[in-house]
Amino acid sequence: MNSVEVIDITVFIIYILGICLFGISFYRSNKTSNKFITGGGKIPSWVVSFSIFATFVSSISYLGLPGSAFSSNWNAFAFSLSLPIAAIIAAVYFVPLYRNINSASAYTYMEKRYGSWARIYVSACYLLTQIMRIGTILYLLGLTLNAFIEIDLSIVIILTGLIVGVYSIFGGIQAVVWTDAIQGIILIFGAIICIIFILHNSGQGPDEIMRIAYENNKFSLGEFSTRLSVPTFWIVLIYGLFINIQNFGTDQNYIQRYLLTDTDKKAKYSAFLGGLIYVPVSALFLFIGTVLYGYYQTNGLLPIEISETADKVFPYFIVNTLPVGFKGLLIASIFAAGMSTLSTSYNSSATILLIDYYNKYFNKKRVYFSQMHILSGSTILIALLGISVALAMINIKSALDAWWKLASIFSGGMLGLFLLGFLTKVKGNISPVIGTLVGVLSILVLSIPEFFKFLFGIENPFHNYLVIVIGTSIIFLTGFLFMIILKKGK
Numbered sequence: 001m002n003s004v005e006v007i008d009i010t011v012f013i014i015y016i017l018g019i020c021l022f023g024i025s026f027y028r029s030n031k032t033s034n035k036f037i038t039g040g041g042k043i044p045s046w047v048v049s050f051s052i053f054a055t056f057v058s059s060i061s062y063l064g065l066p067g068s069a070f071s072s073n074w075n076a077f078a079f080s081l082s083l084p085i086a087a088i089i090a091a092v093y094f095v096p097l098y099r100n101i102n103s104a105s106a107y108t109y110m111e112k113r114y115g116s117w118a119r120i121y122v123s124a125c126y127l128l129t130q131i132m133r134i135g136t137i138l139y140l141l142g143l144t145l146n147a148f149i150e151i152d153l154s155i156v157i158i159l160t161g162l163i164v165g166v167y168s169i170f171g172g173i174q175a176v177v178w179t180d181a182i183q184g185i186i187l188i189f190g191a192i193i194c195i196i197f198i199l200h201n202s203g204q205g206p207d208e209i210m211r212i213a214y215e216n217n218k219f220s221l222g223e224f225s226t227r228l229s230v231p232t233f234w235i236v237l238i239y240g241l242f243i244n245i246q247n248f249g250t251d252q253n254y255i256q257r258y259l260l261t262d263t264d265k266k267a268k269y270s271a272f273l274g275g276l277i278y279v280p281v282s283a284l285f286l287f288i289g290t291v292l293y294g295y296y297q298t299n300g301l302l303p304i305e306i307s308e309t310a311d312k313v314f315p316y317f318i319v320n321t322l323p324v325g326f327k328g329l330l331i332a333s334i335f336a337a338g339m340s341t342l343s344t345s346y347n348s349s350a351t352i353l354l355i356d357y358y359n360k361y362f363n364k365k366r367v368y369f370s371q372m373h374i375l376s377g378s379t380i381l382i383a384l385l386g387i388s389v390a391l392a393m394i395n396i397k398s399a400l401d402a403w404w405k406l407a408s409i410f411s412g413g414m415l416g417l418f419l420l421g422f423l424t425k426v427k428g429n430i431s432p433v434i435g436t437l438v439g440v441l442s443i444l445v446l447s448i449p450e451f452f453k454f455l456f457g458i459e460n461p462f463h464n465y466l467v468i469v470i471g472t473s474i475i476f477l478t479g480f481l482f483m484i485i486l487k488k489g490k
Helices: 003-029 033-041 045-071 077-081 083-101 108-114 116-149 153-200 206-215 233-250 252-259 264-299 310-321 326-365 371-392 399-423 430-447 449-456 466-489
Strands: none
Touching: 003 116, 003 153, 003 326, 033 153, 033 252, 033 326, 033 371, 045 116, 045 153, 045 252, 045 264, 045 310, 045 326, 077 083, 077 233, 077 264, 083 108, 083 233, 083 252, 083 264, 108 116, 108 399, 116 153, 116 310, 116 326, 116 371, 116 399, 116 430, 153 206, 153 264, 153 310, 153 326, 153 371, 206 264, 233 252, 233 264, 233 399, 233 466, 252 264, 252 326, 264 310, 310 326, 326 371, 399 430, 399 466, 430 449, 430 466
């Protein structure tokens, strides 16, 4: 090992240890389940804003967006453009709704509208989505550290998942949001520095990099056609709008943050600002992928095995090109950002398992365990499931595409049911149940190409991103239609 590697690895270890110790430092104020879940409702609004922003970013964006831009174009930016709309809706409607319910679980609302079955269904969908999300982040973190110190990818995934699980247990939601805020700020500056370095260290200069990127259509936002089988600008935009409304309206990660401040005004501000910050920052990440394409076209230094897996390009650049010390710091910041996002998913999932399952069903049967013990055990369980997913994702071409497809499938049935309750006066169980069953069946048909072809005799004409759009619409419209039919039948 040469001096360069020693310095970078030392920086990496010090940085990660610092973040972990900072998170663990909240242990003394994290003795109760209320503190673990809401931080007592006393967290500053700017910290919550950056935590929401960092939840959007994670390592999925930091590595996936450059990978997407490198292999394709700026089509993914259409997703970001939907965020301001979703953030406004969240601030005006969703924040007051959930703060008035006065429950740490987002899915208490579903039970109030439809009954226990809705709460179980939506919370189960959420848990499945989080497990997929954790797996994706662990995989990307594994790629990053594997490129840095060449440790077996599987070992990195397993160790990271378990370490973050322990750190989450000690730190609770306070550690999650404060580390999110710190990492969010550092990652923004890290992205800017990387762009400057790429543009000014190419043999041909920044003008040549930009020319190559432009001539290869790397700044394109995608097709503006009406085709439904490819990720056009419109499809990604609509997909982003549905996903982000789903995030702000039904995702425990976000809704839990609505409860972290002491006033409704601060909570609204946090939700809006947190979503808004992501738009320009996502452009920075996409720009990194674009200039990396021009950089390696002019320098011709990118190995074939790296270029074939776009998510590996940015980690490869960091490890092989950045100056001594800085590469260790940047790898550490990416890694720590992923860790803080993982801890968010761990914390929120454990909260759901405690409130929506243990407290509601098991505690009533005199199965007594400490709530903190349940939160700790749930955290480890979610970590193990996420690790399993990450190991299964090894060798996929694009983690961002995989994540978007999986998120669309598992969350497709959540938003429709929520909107049915939020936008209509549908009551009782029959109409929502029928709508949900028809919608979930539609999602399965759209998600399994062989099933679709068997039923209709043609290839599925819809892109995977439309699964959540169609599934949500079918649940809403079917439930609303049956409400009218049943009302007229009385």
